[in-house]
Amino acid sequence: MVVLLFLGFSAGLPFLLVFSTLNARLADVGVETATIGFFSWLGITYSIKVFWAPVVDRLSLPLLDRWLGKRRSWMLLAQAGIATGLVLMARTDATVAPVTMALFGLLVAFSSATQDVAIDAYRIEIAPERLQAALAAAYIFGYRVALLVAGAGALYLAEFWSWQVSYEVMALLVGIGVVTVLISREPSVNHHGVAADLSERVEAEVQRYGHLSPRLARLAGWFSAAVAGPFVDFFHRYRRFSILILLLVSVYRICDLSMGVMANPFYLNFMEFTKTEVADITKIFGFFMTILGSAIGGVLVVRYGVRRILLTGAVLTALSNLLFALIAQYPPNLTSLALVVSADNLSGGMANVALIAWLSSMTSAAFTATQYALFSSLMTLPGKFIGGFSGLLVEGFGYAEFFVISAFMGIPAIVLCLWAIRRGPELDAMAPQAEAPASDTR
Template sequence: MTSNSEQAGMTDAGKRDWRAALKIYGQPRVIGMAFLGFSSGLPFLLVFSTLSAWLAQEGVSKTTIGFFSWIGMMYSIKFFWAPVVDRLPLPILGRLLGRRRAWMLLAQCGLMTGLVFMALTDPTTDLARIAWFGLLVAFSSATQDVAIDAWRIEAVADSVQGAMAATYQAGYRIALLTAGAGAFFIAAGTSWPTTYLVMAALVGVGMVTVLCVAEPDASRTAGTRVQEPWVDEHLARYDFSPAWLHGAYGWVLAAVVCPLVDFFSRYGKQALLILLFVSLFRVTDITLGVMANPFYLDMHYTLAEIASVSKIFGVLMTLGGAALGGVLIVRYGILRPLLASAILAAATNLAFAWLATRQDPGMASLAITVSADNLSGGMAGSAFIAYLSSLTNTAYTATQYALFSSLMTLPGKFLGGFSGWMVDHYGYVWFFGYTAVAGVPAILLVIWLIRFHARMTTAEDEAEPDGQRHASS
């Protein structure tokens, strides 16, 4: 287990052989991670903002569209079934492909099925059917994310995890571009049902990748068992009958309880504030995102214009922001860029309020707004993912990361469900102002985190006889 200061992301990346680092990107599993990232990112917008645009064009009310965003809450509760994906092998596929790849392929089958049936459903006559198949897509996508995260962690050594994360993000962003701008262009030239059929076919990219990459070594190591002696001691106190109940109880303790016990034992009572920060950091951008496409359409931008600026240009700006965030993390550590991005994420939402006040906004105004929003969003993404990764214990990475990634979207998804109601009753200017104010708690919690980790680092440095210090964050 790493020290708390290392877990806080305080790593020394100042001296590194850049040529050797670049060669890492030629490794087969690192390349494969990009395609798995594409498979992970493809479904997200199809049950979020792209679906909102489809429903808006079909005349569905903004209040209903807002409620549809609750489909995305599947991503926020995936922690509940993550331990099953993490440890339970599938009966037939598991023997053929291995535990991780079997779960990925099963989830991708669910994705393809859900997207096909969404395409075959008319939202003007059967919204409930669209909602149910949207839930299937979201559930399958969240399950795939858990399996991919586990595969990424186990497939390579720790020294290659940075490259794996980088190629994953690249593939994920390309998928967002495909499911965003690509979907808009296809819909503009054909129809939304055809668009969703095309997206269903693109799920095949992930399926082929799963069949091509190798299954990693089993994640259940002896080192993990050493950290769970209390499980055996606890089980020894009770006489279960039948025997399978004893095994099931032990499995639940090890798979579900141990990751939580580990996290709270490392951070103590401060763990609750850390989890509160994780849950609030993305409230401001998730809440805004629900109404972004309906807003563009209400401002009389065409689908092609939205695709060009908001999707293609926006993704490029996000990649630029992510790269900037990575550079700032190397230079200043994680927490200070995290604070800067929290402030920018809230402040840039006011650019949307400014755009909403313009009588003839034009493409330049849209480009300015999208640039500010996506640049800050990309920077925030790099800092936040780095911080979440620093919180995990390598013995429970998949389950703990599922907990963090679930929490980071849950409040935003819930509040986003009321976004259409707020626009209908108060208008876009007040709505965007509200989303900016919603980012203030995260800013205050980052300030607390900076002070908290500074105290942790000081305590560890005083305890080290050789005075060795980790790089400051």
Template sequence: MAKRNRGWRQAFSVYVQPRVLGMIFLGFSAGLPFLLVFSTLSAWLRDEGIALSVIGYFSWVGVTYSTKVFWAPVIDRMALPGLTRLLGKRRGWMLIAQLGIALGLVGMGSSDVHQQLQQIALLAVAVAFCSSIQDIVVDAYRIEAAVPEYQGAMAAAYVFGYRVALLVAGAGAFYIADFSDWRTAYYAMASAMSVGIVATLLVAEPEHRSDQQAEAIEGSVESALGVDRKIGGPMKLIAWFSDAVVSPFVEFFVRNGKTGLLILCLIATYRLSDITMGVMANPFYLDLGFSKKEIAEISKLFGFVMTILGASLGGVLVVRFGIMRPLLLGAVMVASTNLLFALLAVSEPSLMLLAGVISADNLSGGIASAVFIAYLSSMTNSTYTATQYALFSSLMTLPAKLLGGLSGRVVEQYGYESFFIYAAVVGLPAIILAATLLALQRVARTDSHNR
């Protein structure tokens, strides 16, 4: 980027940009519903004496988040009568989703756990569905509302708001329930959605630029499929599917060529080390002999502060150096901090050492997350922002979650020290791919300069 020569002071000034500040409140709105249909809901049900087997079934609500890629094309293409004209393409969907979440939470709070458990389950699915829509639209808004060099800062602001919301929906809901009851807690959480609603009404709708190359690709794909819009009926539906679902894939590879495969491989492997290690982190702390209170205090205090600090630093690094160099740095840091856990595994239990390792892990994770979100954002085309980002985010987590499922077996057979070394090693593909793409970018820039 031509803007890499910015000084550090000027780079940090990105956080006073109105749209960057606005992302804090939209991030809060996105994070608030998550725990309310997962761990906080589980605590409420158990507190009311619901069987663990029944509570376990409620985890299936999470499937709604994992399948959001299927309705992202609809959100990218479908206009909401009245609202789209009044608020715009993104803010209209955002408002509908936020109102749906608030109403769903009120409904859950109004339901009797013992007499209307099925109703609570259906309302939880509805809240998760609306929340997944909000995630899609907020991601699309974040990408479209700022230039690429500000995407790291937008991501950092989003992470900060999201993390605060997790504290409110977790510890905050528990405090309210303890002081009053769970019904009041869910009513309070529903009212907290007003933060997102007000932010949606105040922020400006981003500019939606048409891409002539994307339009040409859509025409080519329709022609290849033998679609004729003029016939109507089924042909019109096939044409819509072609433009909304098939063309985003085709456009990505037309734009990136053979490098597109390397990019997809990087997206699929970048979180491998982080997620693989994360599955075993809390069992590891407990097996070392630390109490749940000590783990909670250190992970919440140091974890929250260092994650926010890391995400903020990641945003500044993107402004200062572009995306690719901080992306490589994040991959190296995440893999390296797993080796600190291996050191912790062979050391005498120490709260100071635990705090240091958790701090380093969350700092590197915060940097990597903000920069990686900026990278994914830069890979989308403005015509298919929501669809392509939803595809990238699904690809980002699926391989990591599948590999993470083997974590327990590795620990059982080889021990924690070997496991954390293994978790560091699985981060090598991301480091190699990031370095390769950085080198290709430099070659392309040199060729362009020589011309």
């Protein structure tokens, strides 16, 4: 649990440094709002990690694999990429070389997404199933602490020193993850079928490609077993509901993610709060509100079922965006900002808990990691892609109108949640048999 606590910190640290903290930096140094919106596309890297996850899962790195083992070697390589990218970002002037800044940010985002894949595999393999909940709790807490450091901490450093110092300090903090990797042990036993040795499955698939050369047959067999298998399993299980389920996953966070891109420019440029005030209210205070929202969401899911709270979270998230439109009509006021941030983080924490619980209930025990990677990619990709155009909307209509538009983007999720509630019994019957009796998914 201690190892997963620090690995969670290592995973959470880079995320905001290429997302909202980077947006705050760009806004602070005078980068155009439309350009800031396009920078949010760096976050798409996290949404497409499913494409190279099988490579991280199966490929052994030369030299490092002998020294550290497969999981730790990939984590160390990814951490080296994160630290290098952060140092380069620290020493780049975004107003002079925005493309260069974007490329260095891409290095950080790609390395961070790769680290996430390796850590997820490590967590699954390092302990038996009965300990997985405890490990996940430790990981999430470390991740949240890292978000606080990379959010409020980075803003404080930028306020009292400079953005270069801020990003250089963040690069040094990557060392926490490096030390954790070096002193931890490599998993010796794999407890989940998805990360197990696929040799038998591959050999069975190879027989189907006997007309190819041995090398191509093995490659085709590996792809069919390790990559295509999880997707075939999902579509076979949910049949005619598969597309609607994936559509709900993909639109559920559009409202939240599209608004989040312009949050820091709104605080700093439009409302003219200081970086310290933004850090105090949105990062530190917001951190505790998110934790509270997550706790409330967890209790409500147990009491009322995951789909009902999924709907509640979708409605509250859309309404909280309208609150931002409301405060945009009035002079800056810290109390009003705190109230709106409270509503936003409480609803966001509740919605995320319900979404994670729902996605977990639909994953097959044989393909947990890959199917969850599919879901996690889909739930962020559309929102981050649309968020790239948020700067253009702000420039064309204004912040208040943008927040209203982002609120209306939540309507498809609300409609699909209502559909999921209505089809609940049928969806439960299609759920993995090992998990269906364990939870109420009304």
